[in-house]
Structures are given as C-alpha cells and as structure tokens.
Amino acid sequence: MKAYIAAVHVVALAASYMSISSFLTPPKDYILKKYDFTKWSPAGPHDARSPCPVLNSLANHYILPHDGKNLTISLLQQALPGALNLEYSLATVLATGGLFSSPNFWDGKFSLSDLNKHNFIEHDGSISRADFGLTGDGHSFNHEIFNEYMSVYKGSKETSIEAAARGRQLRMDTERSRDPDFTYGLPQHIISYGETVLVLSALRGGKELAVPVEWLDILWREERFPFNEGWRTATEPIGFGTVHDFKAKLVELSGGMGSELALMGENFINRLSLSIKGFFKQFYRPLSQTRVII
Numbered sequence: 001m002k003a004y005i006a007a008v009h010v011v012a013l014a015a016s017y018m019s020i021s022s023f024l025t026p027p028k029d030y031i032l033k034k035y036d037f038t039k040w041s042p043a044g045p046h047d048a049r050s051p052c053p054v055l056n057s058l059a060n061h062y063i064l065p066h067d068g069k070n071l072t073i074s075l076l077q078q079a080l081p082g083a084l085n086l087e088y089s090l091a092t093v094l095a096t097g098g099l100f101s102s103p104n105f106w107d108g109k110f111s112l113s114d115l116n117k118h119n120f121i122e123h124d125g126s127i128s129r130a131d132f133g134l135t136g137d138g139h140s141f142n143h144e145i146f147n148e149y150m151s152v153y154k155g156s157k158e159t160s161i162e163a164a165a166r167g168r169q170l171r172m173d174t175e176r177s178r179d180p181d182f183t184y185g186l187p188q189h190i191i192s193y194g195e196t197v198l199v200l201s202a203l204r205g206g207k208e209l210a211v212p213v214e215w216l217d218i219l220w221r222e223e224r225f226p227f228n229e230g231w232r233t234a235t236e237p238i239g240f241g242t243v244h245d246f247k248a249k250l251v252e253l254s255g256g257m258g259s260e261l262a263l264m265g266e267n268f269i270n271r272l273s274l275s276i277k278g279f280f281k282q283f284y285r286p287l288s289q290t291r292v293i294i
C-alpha cells in the first residue's frame with residue numbers, strides 16, 4: 001500500500017512538473033512575431049490603462065489592443081517576446097500575474113485597468129506613481145514623483161546602474177518617510193527591483209544598463225517607445241537570468257541584502273503594530289463618551 005501511495009505521489013509530481021514546464025515552454029507551432037513601432041496614438045478617454053508604462057506604451061503602439069482590454073496570456077506570450085525580446089517563460093509568468101488581477105480570471109482575460117489594484121502588483125514607492133495611501137491613486141502618472149526619480153540623472157545623457165539604484169532608493173526613502181501606510185515586503189522588493197531591471201534591459205541597456213536618459217522621459221511621459229529616436233527591440237533575450245544578475249547588482253548598490261531584510265522586517269513590525277492598535281481601538285471609548293451610572 002505504501003509503495004502504491006509513493007508511486008501515486010511520484011506520478012502526480014512528475015505530471016505537475018511536466019505541465020508547469022510545458023506551460024513555460026513555447027509550443028511547437030510558436031512563431032515569433034515582428035511588430036511595427038511606427039504606429040502610435042495616445043490612449044483615448046475610453047481606453048483602459050495601467051500603472052505600467054511598458055504595457056501602456058505597447059497598447060499605444062497597437063501591439064496590445066489599443067483599448068487595453070481583453071488581454072490574454074497567449075497574446076502577451078506573443079507580444080512581450082516579439083516586441084521586447086523577453087523570453088517566453090518570463091513573458092508567461094508576468095502575463096499570469098496580470099491575469100490574476102482580473103475579476104474575469106476564469107474567462108482568461110484581463111484589462112489594463114485591472115492592474116490598478118493597490119498591493120497586488122502595484123506598490124508604494126513607485127518611480128512615477130504616488131503612494132495609494134497618501135493620494136488614493138497609485139496608478140496615474142505623476143510628474144512631480146517622476147521628476148524626483150529623474151533628478152538622479154541630472155546632467156547625464158545616459159543612465160547607469162549606479163544612478164538607477166540611487167533613483168529607486170530615493171523614491172523608496174521619500175515615501176517611507178511620509179506615508180504611514182508604506183508597505184515593503186518580499187513581493188514589493190522583488191517587483192520593484194524587477195521593474196527597474198526589465199525596463200532598462202528592454203531599452204537595450206547592454207552590460208551596465210546604460211540607456212539615453214531622454215528615452216526614459218519618452219517612455220514614461222508619452223507612453224511611447226523611442227523608435228523614432230533610435231531605439232530598437234533588444235537583440236539579447238531578456239530572461240530570469242538577466243533579471244537575477246542585474247537585480248543582485250542593484251541590491252548590492254542599494255546597501256546589500258542585509259539592509260533590504262532590515263527594511264522588510266521594520267515594515268513588518270510597523271504594519272503588525274498598526275493592526276494591533278486598530279484591533280484595540282474598536283474597544284476603546286474616550287472617557288467623555290462613557291456614561292456613568294450611579
């Protein structure tokens with residue numbers, strides 16, 4: 001009987017491994033599409049948009065549906081590798097994250113505006129969005145916030161990994177000091193470093209993530225890929241390895257994993273004490289409101 005149960009476990013594990021790995025591998029008939037970046041128009045009033053400058057730009061270029069709706073995993077498995085040279089497996093994982101934000105998960109569709117959910121993927125300390133806890137809007141582009149990030153590139157024509165680390169850190173520090181609801185745990189750590197790495201790699205950042213500073217302005221402020229200015233799809237594929245290597249370097253430049261863990265720990269304790277205070281507050285009634293019965 002024991003041998004039978006063990007065999008069932010082995011078969012189940014092998015089946016789930018095979019289905020996960022086939023999910024992350026392109027099917028045999030997969031064809032890498034080429035996309036035209038010359039077509040572009042900004043979002044109209046009825047188009048859905050997200051806090052992600054890259055997905056918004058892809059929609060503006062008609063590479064994703066221009067209305068930002070009915071996105072599917074298979075659409076992104078085409079668009080992200082074809083337009084940005086993301087590896088299929090990375091595109092699949094990102095697209096699955098997007099689909100999880102959808103109230104129509106079972107239809108396999110999501111809209112860019114489904115991504116406007118605080119602390120799902122959208123997080124505090126963004127490069128160009130205000131903190132949700134302070135403004136109630138963590139998804140719209142905010143010039144003031146983006147100017148703060150861009151201040152680290154003042155006087156430079158190109159980005160560098162050092163400045164990118166400083167810019168990211170600056171945004172985190174600003175919001176941490178003024179947002180009582182500031183949240184920074186492991187998911188936010190992974191997502192926010194991942195975003196910096198991905199975008200600078202997709203803008204053809206090469207070895208040290210050096211990209212013309214003007215291109216960041218175009219991508220964020222106009223939500224357009226700087227094709228007219230010379231940008232072309234990366235020639236090196238961008239995969240988990242790329243993200244891992246650059247992320248490690250960025251973390252090192254931002255004080256190392258020790259300080260990241262300290263930050264996450266401090267945040268955990270702050271949030272825990274806020275929840276405990278909130279819990280006890282419901283039982284507390286000021287003395288002036290207490291009726292004295294003699």
Ligand code: HEM
Nearest residue numbers: 051052054094095098121122123126127128195198199202
């Ligand atoms: C289906 C795939 C993707 C999904 C679902 C997604 C979702 C998101 C979301 C929800 C945010 C907001 C996070 C925040 O609060 O700052 C975001 C930000 C960001 N995303 Fe994406 N994204 C995807 C693909 C990509 C790709 C492929 C890139 C780069 C090549 C990218 C680059 C960025 C950057 C740089 C930000 C930071 C924006 C800022 O802080 O101003 N994303 N993304």
